[in-house]
Amino acid sequence: MSEETSVLRHLEQDFDQAVARYIEFLRIPSISTDPAYAGETRRAGQWLADQLTGLGFKATLHDTPGHPVLVAHHPGPGGDVPHLLYYGHYDVQPADPLELWDHPPFEPTIVEAEHGPRVVARGAVDDKGQVMTFLEAFRGWHRVHGTLPVRITVMIEGEEETGSPSLPDFLKAHHAELAAADVAIVTDTNSWNIDTPAITTLLRGLVYVEVTLKGPSRDLHSGLYGGAAINPLNALTRVLGQLHDDRGQVQIPGFYDDVVEVPKDKLASWKALGFDEARFLGEIGLKTPSGEGGRHVLERLWSRPTCDINGIWGGYTGAGAKTVIASEASAKFSCRLVAAQDPERIVVGIKSFFEARTPPDCRWTIKLFGQSPGISVPSDSPHMGAAKAGLKQVYGTDPVLVGIGGSIPVVGWMQDLLGLESILLGFGLEDDRIHSPNEKFELRCLKNGILSHAAILARMAALKTGKPAK
Amino acid sequence: MSEETSVLRHLEQDFDQAVARYIEFLRIPSISTDPAYAGETRRAGQWLADQLTGLGFKATLHDTPGHPVLVAHHPGPGGDVPHLLYYGHYDVQPADPLELWDHPPFEPTIVEAEHGPRVVARGAVDDKGQVMTFLEAFRGWHRVHGTLPVRITVMIEGEEETGSPSLPDFLKAHHAELAAADVAIVTDTNSWNIDTPAITTLLRGLVYVEVTLKGPSRDLHSGLYGGAAINPLNALTRVLGQLHDDRGQVQIPGFYDDVVEVPKDKLASWKALGFDEARFLGEIGLKTPSGEGGRHVLERLWSRPTCDINGIWGGYTGAGAKTVIASEASAKFSCRLVAAQDPERIVVGIKSFFEARTPPDCRWTIKLFGQSPGISVPSDSPHMGAAKAGLKQVYGTDPVLVGIGGSIPVVGWMQDLLGLESILLGFGLEDDRIHSPNEKFELRCLKNGILSHAAILARMAALKTGKPAK
Numbered sequence: 001m002s003e004e005t006s007v008l009r010h011l012e013q014d015f016d017q018a019v020a021r022y023i024e025f026l027r028i029p030s031i032s033t034d035p036a037y038a039g040e041t042r043r044a045g046q047w048l049a050d051q052l053t054g055l056g057f058k059a060t061l062h063d064t065p066g067h068p069v070l071v072a073h074h075p076g077p078g079g080d081v082p083h084l085l086y087y088g089h090y091d092v093q094p095a096d097p098l099e100l101w102d103h104p105p106f107e108p109t110i111v112e113a114e115h116g117p118r119v120v121a122r123g124a125v126d127d128k129g130q131v132m133t134f135l136e137a138f139r140g141w142h143r144v145h146g147t148l149p150v151r152i153t154v155m156i157e158g159e160e161e162t163g164s165p166s167l168p169d170f171l172k173a174h175h176a177e178l179a180a181a182d183v184a185i186v187t188d189t190n191s192w193n194i195d196t197p198a199i200t201t202l203l204r205g206l207v208y209v210e211v212t213l214k215g216p217s218r219d220l221h222s223g224l225y226g227g228a229a230i231n232p233l234n235a236l237t238r239v240l241g242q243l244h245d246d247r248g249q250v251q252i253p254g255f256y257d258d259v260v261e262v263p264k265d266k267l268a269s270w271k272a273l274g275f276d277e278a279r280f281l282g283e284i285g286l287k288t289p290s291g292e293g294g295r296h297v298l299e300r301l302w303s304r305p306t307c308d309i310n311g312i313w314g315g316y317t318g319a320g321a322k323t324v325i326a327s328e329a330s331a332k333f334s335c336r337l338v339a340a341q342d343p344e345r346i347v348v349g350i351k352s353f354f355e356a357r358t359p360p361d362c363r364w365t366i367k368l369f370g371q372s373p374g375i376s377v378p379s380d381s382p383h384m385g386a387a388k389a390g391l392k393q394v395y396g397t398d399p400v401l402v403g404i405g406g407s408i409p410v411v412g413w414m415q416d417l418l419g420l421e422s423i424l425l426g427f428g429l430e431d432d433r434i435h436s437p438n439e440k441f442e443l444r445c446l447k448n449g450i451l452s453h454a455a456i457l458a459r460m461a462a463l464k465t466g467k468p469a470k
Numbered sequence: 471m472s473e474e475t476s477v478l479r480h481l482e483q484d485f486d487q488a489v490a491r492y493i494e495f496l497r498i499p500s501i502s503t504d505p506a507y508a509g510e511t512r513r514a515g516q517w518l519a520d521q522l523t524g525l526g527f528k529a530t531l532h533d534t535p536g537h538p539v540l541v542a543h544h545p546g547p548g549g550d551v552p553h554l555l556y557y558g559h560y561d562v563q564p565a566d567p568l569e570l571w572d573h574p575p576f577e578p579t580i581v582e583a584e585h586g587p588r589v590v591a592r593g594a595v596d597d598k599g600q601v602m603t604f605l606e607a608f609r610g611w612h613r614v615h616g617t618l619p620v621r622i623t624v625m626i627e628g629e630e631e632t633g634s635p636s637l638p639d640f641l642k643a644h645h646a647e648l649a650a651a652d653v654a655i656v657t658d659t660n661s662w663n664i665d666t667p668a669i670t671t672l673l674r675g676l677v678y679v680e681v682t683l684k685g686p687s688r689d690l691h692s693g694l695y696g697g698a699a700i701n702p703l704n705a706l707t708r709v710l711g712q713l714h715d716d717r718g719q720v721q722i723p724g725f726y727d728d729v730v731e732v733p734k735d736k737l738a739s740w741k742a743l744g745f746d747e748a749r750f751l752g753e754i755g756l757k758t759p760s761g762e763g764g765r766h767v768l769e770r771l772w773s774r775p776t777c778d779i780n781g782i783w784g785g786y787t788g789a790g791a792k793t794v795i796a797s798e799a800s801a802k803f804s805c806r807l808v809a810a811q812d813p814e815r816i817v818v819g820i821k822s823f824f825e826a827r828t829p830p831d832c833r834w835t836i837k838l839f840g841q842s843p844g845i846s847v848p849s850d851s852p853h854m855g856a857a858k859a860g861l862k863q864v865y866g867t868d869p870v871l872v873g874i875g876g877s878i879p880v881v882g883w884m885q886d887l888l889g890l891e892s893i894l895l896g897f898g899l900e901d902d903r904i905h906s907p908n909e910k911f912e913l914r915c916l917k918n919g920i921l922s923h924a925a926i927l928a929r930m931a932a933l934k935t936g937k938p939a940k
Contacts, residue, residue, distance in 0.1 A: 223876025241711025
């Protein structure tokens with residue numbers, strides 16, 4: 001039996017215990033965006049540090065101005081072996097609206113469904129379930145062979161869901177320790193479907209903004225002032241309503257200036273993937289694709305920028321009626337960016353969009369909650385070859401190369417600040433309801449993820465060592 | 471000393487005790503719109519019933535499907551005397567946002583200011599302070615003369631701030647008991663300024679609506695779905711942003727069809743009032759009148775219809791960033807109506823406005839929270855003459871006849887359902903911050919209101935009895 005086969009066999013046998021550990025991790029409400037959960041967020045990082053220490057890693061939870069970053073090192077078997085940097089995040093999104101969960105979000109529940117058992121919990125897949133896939137693969141190698149087949153650095157942060165504000169400075173401060181790796185393995189993406197693995201090579205970036213429009217110096221009675229006093233809710237909706245034109249084109253100045261059209265052959269390959277648009281939309285109760293007309297849905301999702309309002313509030317929002325003109329109104333919105341767009345330039349465009357639409361006697365407050373560029377990852381490196389082969393070993397089929405509409409800013413920062421390319425391997429499914437009530441992860445995906453990481457480790461160990469040519 | 475003079479003298483002497491009773495009333499948090507305060511709302515009604523019982527009234531707190539209606543009867547001195555119906559409301563607006571109050575809203579605080587002491591509390595003027603003006607006038611007559619000079623019915627409701635949903639049916643069910651009065655006295659409006667009394671003859675009506683736009687069947691990750699899935703927040707703001715055109719004209723179909731232009735002589739008399747637009751707007755931090763361009767501010771406030779968004783909410787509104795596309799978004803808004811507009815027709819127009827703008831795969835829920843027509847009150851009846859004379863007695867100056875931008879639906883219902891005209895006498899000031907944090911009432915206004923009602927009672931008693939010609 002090969003080294004790899006014995007590890008895979010052990011992982012199959014140990015899977016129930018892996019699930020128990022995974023559930024223990026999910027019970028920690030590590031909501032990074034809410035200061036009330038700061039202690040729980042740190043506890044999730046410490047839980048991982050303890051796990052990795054038990055597998056022969058030297059693990060350190062590094063304080064930052066926000067939540068801590070876990071860094072752990074394993075020397076591997078010694079000698080001139082490849083060195084991989086694994087990235088994930090231990091923080092999760094807020095669970096609201098709580099009343100829409102079938103089970104409490106931090107009491108993980110195993111539910112039988114179409115693909116067998118699944119776990120329902122906040123963070124089930126994003127990113128705790130994904131982190132467990134490589135953690136358990138490490139455990140398998142450690143248990144069976146007493147070591148890992150390559151040198152490994154693990155970096156798991158606690159601020160991904162808030163835009164990773166501390167991470168760029170952290171990467172700069174720990175450059176020597178982190179940039180020594182050959183390549184990064186990022187596990188925060190999806191399979192193509194439950195039977196077909198995927199490697200992601202396109203990522204959208206993000207600019208996240210909160211705007212507040214302030215008008216009258218206090219709330220007003222809408223009868224006594226209505227018709228003569230500016231209403232910030234009327235004005236804000238009027239301005240936000242101009243973010244798109246009738247064709248769904250974003251109206252922020254300069255928004256499309258640097259957007260590159262997808263080459264025809266790439267577009268053709270996406271169309272050949274057999275993406276089921278009706279099922280994709282049907283699963284969320286829709287029939288009609290929104291956004292930019294005349295473009296394939298995968299193009300809209302992977303290679304076109306967007307602007308979505310993420311939250312809005314102002315005035316009276318309780319039960320019944322209150323005839324008030326509120327003194328201010330606010331909204332949060334974000335733009336998804338594609339590879340060539342410059343986030344700084346988009347921020348400038350956003351500011352000028354709002355400033356050009358300032359009603360008389362009003363003023364805007366504009367807060368920036370993070371920005372990151374879109375990414376295009378090279379798909380032809382030796383490490384990429386090892387990843388493809390490991391996935392094929394477990395799934396019996398080649399992975400497909402896809403894009404993703406979401407943002408993983410760390411991929412850009414590791415490229416810029418550490419000189420590291422990333423291989424984006426993940427095991428989620430599109431219906432996992434990440435960021436929504438009843439987030440779930442199929443146990444079959446968890447197991448295939450664990451086995452895949454174990455198989456990829458064997459193939460990485462077989463590579464010629466050293467950094468790939470840049 | 472005349473009967474009237476001795477009452478006025480007593481009221482001056484008793485004023486400190488009147489203030490103490492007023493403060494006791496203000497301590498009851500009778501927030502009618504919030505079900506959590508239903509018990510406190512009833513307690514405010516019962517407090518008034520107890521007060522009136524102590525003044526020789528037969529008082530009954532009548533249950534309704536919502537909050538109770540207090541009705542109290544006093545026979546007067548006997549014989550063929552006029553019969554007046556006094557209206558007010560004992561419920562108050564919610565106090566939020568609580569953090570903007572200088573003192574807790576239900577712990578009334580006396581503060582020294584420009585016009586002497588004032589009371590700061592939710593309901594200080596709207597309408598508890600106003601109700602106390604006639605209650606204390608009754609008390610003065612009762613204490614000094616053992617009875618009241620006319621026959622009196624008092625009707626004080628607890629649902630005015632929620633659109634008085636139970637009142638029309640209540641008026642129908644108690645028609646015989648209530649329609650016997652000659653005229654109604656409604657005390658829920660303002661003086662022209664602290665030295666000049668006013669009688670209001672124009673009132674705007676109201677249609678209050680809550681709309682919810684539902685799109686995707688669940689909240690979505692804005693990266694994984696943004697650009698392909700409809701975003702109800704984008705769509706709702708886009709539709710609400712079309713409620714007005716560039717000139718501030720409301721775009722609801724048929725909105726202006728029945729609006730009558732104000733006659734030139736009336737408009738000229740309003741311009742002659744010396745309304746200080748700069749001060750009116752400056753007091754709320756503004757310089758520029760909003761709404762329909764090219765019209766005098768009093769015209770915009772008194773005789774032009776409006777549409778104001780009163781509240782909006784959807785998606786993530788907590789701290790930090792959440793990259794979500796919410797499955798639904800909601801807003802509350804209301805239209806102020808003028809005399810000839812038909813509320814039913816406006817509701818039809820509102821529904822068609824939204825339905826004509828339904829995004830693909832989305833649906834609207836439209837809830838109606840009350841509707842009432844605009845009102846124009848006759849200004850030449852004998853009772854109006856008595857009211858004008860009583861006000862002049864106390865203030866030393868004639869009252870001015872004004873409009874008001876707010877809605878007092880009961881005036882229309884008493885007209886339609888009881889056949890009663892209303893005289894709208896109130897003692898608030900425009901800077902009283904009703905519906906806002908730090909609502910206040912000048913004690914000088916409270917005292918002048920009490921004295922005015924007492925003086926008006928004397929003049930009403932001197933009128934030829936019986937109903938005025940209709």
